[in-house]
Amino acid sequence: MPSEERSARFVSREQRELRRELLIEPLAELGLVAMDGPADPQPSLVVEKGRVIELDGRREDEWDALDHFVVRYGLDLDVAREAAALDDAEIARRLVDVDVPRAELVRLSRGLTPARLARVISMLDPVELMFALKKLRARRAPANQAHVTNLKENPALLAADAAEAAARGFAEVETTVGVSRYAPLNAIAILVGSQTGRPGVLTQCAVEERLNLRLAIQGLVTYAETLSVYGTEPVFVDGDDTPWSKAFLASAYASRGIKVRFTSGGGSEALMGESQGKSMLYLEARCLSLVRAAGSQGVQNGSISCVALVLAVPGGTREVLAENVLAAWLGLEVASGNDAIASHSAIRKTAKLMGQFLPGTDFVTSGYSSMPRYDNMFGGGNYDADDLDEWLTIQRDWQVDAGIEPVGEEDALAVRERAARAVQAVFDAFGFPPITENEVRLATTCLDSRDLPDRDRAADVLAGDRVLAERISGLDVARALEERGFPETAAAIFEMQRQRVAADYLQTSAIIAPDGTVVSAVNDENRYSGPGTGYRLEGERWQRLQQLPHSIDARVLGGAEGIQNAVEELHVASVGDRSDEVVIAVGPAFGGALAETINGLSHRDVLAELVAGVREGGAEPRLVKIRRSSDVAFIGHDGARLSGSRIAVGLQSKGTTLIHRADLEPLDCLELFGMAPSLTLQSYRQIGRNAAGYALGHPVAPVPTVLDNYARAKLIVRTTLLHARETAEIDRLAPPVELRLAGVPTAV
């Protein structure tokens, strides 16, 4: 074969979305290895006179700043002594043992070094990892976080999107800026929007620390997850931080009432060129040990922005899941990634998603793009507004709560408009550049920010400066809304200010319910201990998550009420004596309880075409209704036994058709047209002609049929319902009756 010959199938596969991505062999020296890297250290912990002198194979004088920090603040030496007596497999087994409680495992983790944590976790297979995650999640019920941004930084659209996200049940809403001077306005827009959609939603504006602290002090944001940490010292220092500076910053945020979540994730060290030849999972174990040592309540991890790099190496998806499990094991709140685009392939990225989606995490995504991907300024949009129906349907399929609730179009429009109007009122109250009626209208109904007019950006950023200069606070925003006739939003924003006084939301995995109750791992801890325990999607919540706007009441399908009968019953049918006769035998609901086929052809038209076809073929049609069966084989066979030529057309009410002959077994036949949805009136006419051909003994070419492999997926529900209607009409003892087309005076 000439070498330029190609397989058309290989060429076809090369065009698939998946193939835009590179898959690579592991390259450990560059850190491009998921777990168990050849240069990962052997776990060790040597304690002398109450002091750690060796950690994971390195003596004290070889430690970097991360080692020092973890040893000083992150290890419990009493637990370490206990853990030293357990072998790795025993600890791994406990992670998936329903009888070992989460609290005990979290306690045990306090005595394990990063290398040991990585080693134990790497012993779990994917399903074990998912099970461990379900067991180890800190908060009893999972939740989700939304991204809300738009490229025009339009405040009405930000508010509308935040409101819809809140109404959909997202517990946190995160925004960011293209231009940092927009931060105060964007923070206000999502605060107003989110509290209009559902009181209690936590919000953040991802900006530089100084600005973020200011926004926090002014009560405009409530959480931050911008504190990135890395698993090697050079990358950490390149990020212009040390473990001490990051931990200090965490305390600073907490002092201003900000819930803090660190960010880490596999692949970042390799991307920055300083992996030190270590595996992604081992470096993440170092990060997470440090995150806990720094006193963060939680972490956003699971590779986050480098996810496509992790997925390039073998075992990448498993490694990402292992990171989430490790974080949960350390007792941290986990916002489990799924925000950055993991793959061009919908199949591949959703296969990855299931690792977090099915067990449930504190935040299944650390940013679901609640608007179309075009407007996502985080480089995110792994799942976006267009994917919502799929997400909701997959929750419904698995009976799993992944933190998003259905909202109908009317409700969505209403809440979006309310939020856009509220932020319009706030802008007016403070003398910011006006938000026009047109902007409100388009923010309510648009696809994305391209549909909105451009704003005066220079004027907007000056307004942003004023928020900082005049110290316009969350309280001021609430008061403005109260004055302008938005009492509910005003009350919700005020409640968020009031929450700052008690600061309950600083605890692990905290979110705030619409009634203002703080729900966290302290008062609503995950205590899963086997079937029937822990969080299950059931009761009212399950009812709510299964009633999707695009699901319908099965009873409305397939009805024929109010349609006049297509046929009239004459008398009991007898066996015909004409040798040129073709019986057209229909099912018990035909032209009565049902009036059309599955693809909407009226029974009257179908019969008329069959009759015409039989006549064109030179035979004489006779119409008969079979009442004892709804099965097309028996309908056709019974018809054939009545037919003078021994040939009949059998026709179910949903349109499935065959040509039968009396001497064949009922389940055999001459021609079967099982694909009713693809049958046209012309097909039925041709079927009639063919039946006549068989009756008269002419050579017959089978009627060509179309194959549609999606027909089943598309129509199986309708098929089932139509067939149920036909079956309900069966009278087992009733003999066949002869018919005529209604309104036609003579027989046939």
Added chain:
Amino acid sequence: MGFDPTGDYPLGARRPDLVRTPGGLQLRELALDSARIDAAELRATPETLRLQAEVARAAGRVQLADNLLRAAELAPLPDETILEIYTALRPRRSTAAELEAWADQLERWNAPATAAFVRGAVGVYAERGLLAV
């Protein structure tokens, strides 16, 4: 009534009597239409952050508790001071003496846990080349 860190959380719902604004107002006194309230009142006091630290500690979260204790110490300090200390702790910004000076200053501000934390960095920074040269 004493404070039970395992049973009294959330404080806002279960022990509002223990929570005060910086100006001494109780949670129930906080209303949107109350003219007495300004934005500075709507934040956690050091005392409240200490109670939250106790809650975290009772739940077995030692480091989160220590973090919240440092937060309690930092709560009264101005933003600019906090940002200065943060900057001082970033790589190669400070000499050992400068970090020690911050630690001394924090002690004077009645922030002993944060002072010890800053002091704890000095040796490691010296060893790892993270001090200003």
